[in-house]
Amino acid sequence: MNAKKHTPLSLHGLRLLFPPLATLGILFLTEWIARGSLTGETFTQYIFPHAEAYLLAWAMLFLSWLAVDWLTRFAPLATLLAAVLGCAPAAVNFYTLQLRGEPFLPWDLMQVSEAAGVAAAAGIHIQTSMVVSIVIIVLLVAVSFFLYRGRQKLNWKPRVAGFLASAAATCGLLFGVFLQPAVTQAIGIVPDAWMQDRYYRYYGVITSFLTNLTNLEISKPEGYSEEAVNEILDDTEAAQKYSTAPLYPGSYGATTSADETAKKPTIIYVMDESYWDVSELEQYGFQFDTDVSANLHALQQTSASGRAYSPSFGGGTCDVEFEALTGYSASFLPNGSKPYQQHVTKPMFSLPNYLKLTQGYQTAAVHCFWAKYWSRDTAYPNLGFDTFLSLEQMTHVNKVRRHYWTSGLVTDDSMADQIIQQYEKMKTSSDAPVFLHAVTMQNHTNYNKDNYPDDVRVKVTEHPAGLKASTIGALEDFATGIRDADAMLGKLTQYFSQVDEPVILVFWGDHYNPIDSNYDVFTSSGYASDSSADPRLHQTTLLMWSNYTDKPVDLGTIAAYDISPVMMNLYGLEQPLYFQLLNRQLQVADRANTRGTVMNLDGTTTQTPSSLQESWSQKHWLLQYDLMFGKGYALSRMGMESLNSTQTGE
Template identity: 25%
Template structure:
């Protein structure tokens, strides 16, 4: 029997093979530091560590990288000795730099082992270069991709308070539009030019790089295999010892503790829809039987977290039901060591003192408005989905789900959604149709919209459109309103603004104080909007119940550092009605996915499928397990749970409650004057299918400059409401030019 003869010479390490390994190991360390620091900077004030420390540390790393390249290029013994001496001299500086970086990352000592995993992952990603002939090109390509992703993560974290995740691939269009809005055209051109230059450089490098030896020594293959197996084994060990953490609602903490690169990869793995253990038709039908039995035998509603009983009310007369979701809303008085010239939220405080109130656990922290919105609307717990996932894209783009809207529509309600932001942001104009809403009034259908210093629409405009929705039909109404004024980012130089409320008696840094100063003034205006809604409800002769709640805590740097003594997983809520609620329910701690159960129960209306699940099973020991199984079945499984009469259909969603119409179009000098009704500043005239520069005069008049020589060729004039990405949300009737 012959054995394969192994050429031992091929497995001997060579000078080139050792160089490759040293270079990849050190470059991986630089990329590790850069990605982690960029991730931390995105969710933490830049002033949290002196700039000089960052510059010095980064400078040291790149000096040593240059030293390695120089020594390898010279390839002489004296340079190796000299390089080693310089390396020893710089070791104290490297230790200083690492201590500063580690302090900046703000990671507990025990979680340094998670950061080691992050470094190993980057090293594994770079290691295939040892098998390639164009080694420099591959190394540069992976390095550029990692750096660009970390830069994108930095800006996304600043904007919305939570890091970049795999699910954000569905939101690329929205991200580009927001980048344009908040950075400006010049910045976009600069960024585009930079990316273009990088691509050109990579292409040039690929063309110019000479093909080297594919494998300088087979010993490197052995090293790579050991590294790959070792990294995976190390990962399993961190999982088994529960060193790696996972906070479904706190992506910032998860990314900070586990490391940026690992957390980003994990967000992709979590996107795979694994079937839960014990999922089958028998298990689902057993749960259904228990829900039906409890629903039939008892009218009582119980929530395990609050011990609630008998929260049904107003069973003979159906009230209007209002949900008001407040952007970044929390109680500023909860921040320790900070005082203000007056209470920023007196109206909300009054509701807490006089009515039903408590704390609501939200599915995200610092950002992710649509996630909380989804839980409240559908009763679905996002803990069983993936990090940062926005179901408006990943689920509602192709699935039709039961919601408070579809449930109340079956009971004769008109259903409306309102948001003072772009109508197709987060895919809402399609998602709301999948949820069963009749109308959706976005900022494109609003007039007299005021803007904050950071260009978000102020919330004061919303009360007018809530009133408009309530008066749009003779039926009872559901109005789901989402505010935006309190949105991040919060300027660290806000002291340049002259705002009425001030921060006093604070030992905070100037950047933290300025952020809080700006924030309290914005939510003070939101609180004034709350007062307007309460006044509106009181002025009505129809029974109406309304809940106000925060979508998530704000992305203040102080809170991102887990300082200030604030529970970032919850936001306050308060329920108010203009009629007596015959209930023993006083509020307490709930989850966002339980809010619809509470509101529909208090209103005395029939509950939907998920509301019945929460009402009947929340006191059960296996409540969360049941939720996981039911939700998987409804969202991704065989759909055993829902009966045929519980399944719903999408709605013919109307944008805005009022029709936008053209009445006439006439020539006036070198202009075409379009007369109609309900125009807004987002109304754009299209002539013969071509978009024209449109002048908004008032809600009844638009004007367009037009070449007199082409007037005879006009066949078709329409007005479209233009949303994000320059996409039309709706259009008017078509009209011809009047003589």
């Protein structure tokens, strides 16, 4: 008799233990899939120091399991759904990290199917961690089937009560903890404005994803009104009448009378993937077997050159592109949000729209990756691009770097050809002036020496001691891409120097990346620190060249959102009032105010802006809010009234 009682008690105990233990196992599988590996270092450096984040994630999985089980009284389904809840986002996270260097964010839900197609095209395959996880999940489902078989049936009342209780607890956890920044910060989950990849490494996929849901809200700036907008624009307009020193005294625009400057030149933008002048490392103990930036260095003698302060590191290309095309600062938007996916959802002020609506330009964008990636296919028309040539329409392009991307990435040389062909097509079809914006892909992370054969790859001939062979190989891969980008720059400037019309070419890099698995290239040489927030790792190379002036100009460092205002200022082009405001800010307040770091006029940086800098930042945000989210009061002041019909409420 005792034996008969003992067995049910043991079974009951196993049934009580299974849900918490199974969901804990699923949590570990989730992190294994998301990271690609789960080592002792993962636990000691990330999981254990941030245990509260993983306990919250486990509680979410456990409560979800209970809710489904109470509702269905079918434990295998509860186990399966808990596994899908954890492991499916983890798999997506792994792929997005491989594709773009950033993790799976809530707003990516708008294009999951497109991302899956991109992953397949990029040659990203199922990983060992995923295969093993599937096997373990199948085993857990089978165990739950046999463990709960023959369980006492319940009528609907206790089932509904159990479901409501567990569902209420789940909602309480979601809305009372995950979506309450004050609560999550109080328990040690600190927002990371710089690098979502690091945020996910620290706090795990589930907690990071759910806490990012709070980043969807846009708060109206204090004092926003039509009167406030007009006051700022009136001051900006009045300032143009004052006799003040030019922003760049030696520039073409400052030294040429307004009636003699080139009107409506062709404007070419090229944002080169991960580009910065890697030959700078030769001042820090590295040597390469070739001059990787020969064209850049020659062009700097007859062009405007400096650095663009990027809002991104290791990913977030669209943030930089968004800033350069609009003058809007991504720093005013919620941390981790992606403007193209969330905010550029209707026609709005931008350089392409301004040129098209007020200057009669024809506009086109060229990008050698899939049109839907970063939602460019929907964002570009809203920014004013008439045409978008993406990878789907490209033919006869060369591809390289197949170690990670089995289908290869389009070379910068082929991109130069695509840019030239698109320009010629536009000139043939219309007499209207041309604005053409291009984004490359050849030098996208990740880096490995096997991406190029030995007889093609740039070689590192000297380097600081202590660097791993894989790091040197990764640097050679990266430097090869920089050499090829430099060749593209030479090819484009050679072509456009010969066309019979004025042309401006703006060429810059979107962001720095870690080279290999960490910051060793930067730290071993003293080039920069091991922090992605280091200002040194946010200043990419910037060049503004034209075929009708050879005046060298030192741009210094400017924010990425100042690229278009400065370009128009340098060449004496008619600027919208919004750009005039940004150029004034650049002249009197700061060189950049990005992601919590302010670059002062003298090039030093601080995290504590002065009252003057804060005042200018507030003006910037108020106008940006008006143009992106508000009533669009400023549009009529800039000759863009036609966009007003697309602006909705405050």
